[in-house]
Amino acid sequence: MNSHSAFDPENRHSAYIQFERDEWSDLRDNVKLTLSEDDIKQLQGINESLSMQEVIDIYLPLSRLLNLYVEARQYRHTVRDKFLNSHNEKVPYIIGIAGSVAVGKSTSARILQALLSRWPEHPKVALVTTDGFLRPNKELVARNLMHKKGFPESFDIKALIDFVSAIKSGQEKVTAPVYSHLTYDIMTNKSLQVEQPDIVILEGLNVLQTAASTEADQSHRTFVSDFVDFSIFVDAETDLLKTWYIQRFLKFREGAFTDPNAYFHSYSKMSKREAVAIASKIWDEINGVNLEENIRPTRDRANLILKKSTNHQVSQVQLRK
Ligand SMILES: Nc1ncnc2c1ncn2[C@@H]1O[C@H](COP(=O)(O)OP(=O)(O)O)[C@@H](O)[C@H]1O
Numbered sequence: 262m263n264s265h266s267a268f269d270p271e272n273r274h275s276a277y278i279q280f281e282r283d284e285w286s287d288l289r290d291n292v293k294l295t296l297s298e299d300d301i302k303q304l305q306g307i308n309e310s311l312s313m314q315e316v317i318d319i320y321l322p323l324s325r326l327l328n329l330y331v332e333a334r335q336y337r338h339t340v341r342d343k344f345l346n347s348h349n350e351k352v353p354y355i356i357g358i359a360g361s362v363a364v365g366k367s368t369s370a371r372i373l374q375a376l377l378s379r380w381p382e383h384p385k386v387a388l389v390t391t392d393g394f395l396r397p398n399k400e401l402v403a404r405n406l407m408h409k410k411g412f413p414e415s416f417d418i419k420a421l422i423d424f425v426s427a428i429k430s431g432q433e434k435v436t437a438p439v440y441s442h443l444t445y446d447i448m449t450n451k452s453l454q455v456e457q458p459d460i461v462i463l464e465g466l467n468v469l470q471t472a473a474s475t476e477a478d479q480s481h482r483t484f485v486s487d488f489v490d491f492s493i494f495v496d497a498e499t500d501l502l503k504t505w506y507i508q509r510f511l512k513f514r515e516g517a518f519t520d521p522n523a524y525f526h527s528y529s530k531m532s533k534r535e536a537v538a539i540a541s542k543i544w545d546e547i548n549g550v551n552l553e554e555n556i557r558p559t560r561d562r563a564n565l566i567l568k569k570s571t572n573h574q575v576s577q578v579q580l581r582k
């Protein structure tokens with residue numbers, strides 16, 4: 262069996278084992294991992310620009326690793342129950358996905374949801390995004406925080422922690438609010454029910470954050486990540502992130518923003534140049550600042566880091582030792 266170069270003495274001070282893209286993708290050869298026609302159809306439905314080679318090289322090995330972690334946790338619980346001579350209800354395994362706005366958290370989360378559901382041991386995989394715990398616009402306006410959407414103080418972090426702790430205490434049905442990118446606000450007529458799935462993928466900017474978001478929160482010392490079993494940080498160079506943000510904005514401008522109910526409907530009537538200038542300004546003043554101040558500093562708390570390069574291709578994977 263090959264030992265990985267990351268175990269070389271010169272890498273011993275790093276908290277992570279580092280894999281270049283081809284080293285990581287070689288890991289899928291350890292077990293036969295393939296995609297069926299149906300899988301491919303489902304994955305292409307997630308995102309038309311998603312390359313199947315990317316799924317095969319990066320996300321299939323990752324789903325195998327996660328499957329092993331979930332199995333190990335299930336086994337640990339069996340051991341605990343044997344020791345306590347008790348039987349406890351199953352508790353979902355929580356996978357957290359953090360990273361900048363527009364890095365591809367929600368796309369990665371949906372790919373992993375599709376791939377993990379294929380493993381025979383845990384077919385039910387729920388997906389939750391922490392956007393749902395943003396304070397409604399009315400409240401953000403009252404607190405003068407509309408220009409700080411996505412910053413720690415724009416979230417109702419206590420409600421988010423209550424939500425994840427309810428899942429982890431085995432509660433049968435847990436409800437989360439839902440955010441709409443179309444109305445740019447929390448939906449008043451929709452919520453998400455989580456009913457004891459085997460795995461919950463929790464995706465959001467703030468999954469690994471530990472700072473108290475308001476003064477009132479200073480006293481609580483519980484973090485979302487305390488309830489997360491395995492965390493992933495998706496990273497890329499800032500220039501690329503800005504480009505991906507602008508590209509997504511332009512895609513929205515041609516699609517969702519054309520809906521008269523869209524918060525940014527007026528942007529659909531602007532020239533492409535004007536739209537690029539606005540997206541660039543929103544990035545520079547809000548999302549870029551949030552990345553540097555609040556999101557990237559949480560990267561090194563993750564169990565696994567996916568480093569993306571051009572075209573959303575993962576160039577490097579780091580796995581905590
Ligand atoms: N693996 C990928 N391949 C191609 N495009 C991607 C990939 N991941 C994300 N994207 C694109 O990048 C943009 C941001 O992705 P998204 O998942 O919405 O990010 P986030 O949830 O982090 O804000 C979207 O336009 C999406 O289509």
Ligand SMILES: CC(C)(COP(=O)(O)O)[C@@H](O)C(=O)NCCC(=O)O
Nearest residue numbers: 361362363366392410411543547548
């Ligand atoms: C709602 C968000 C904070 C969530 O981020 P995402 O799910 O896109 O990663 C973000 O999309 C956002 O609206 N940021 C505020 C500035 C803006 O882009 O309009």
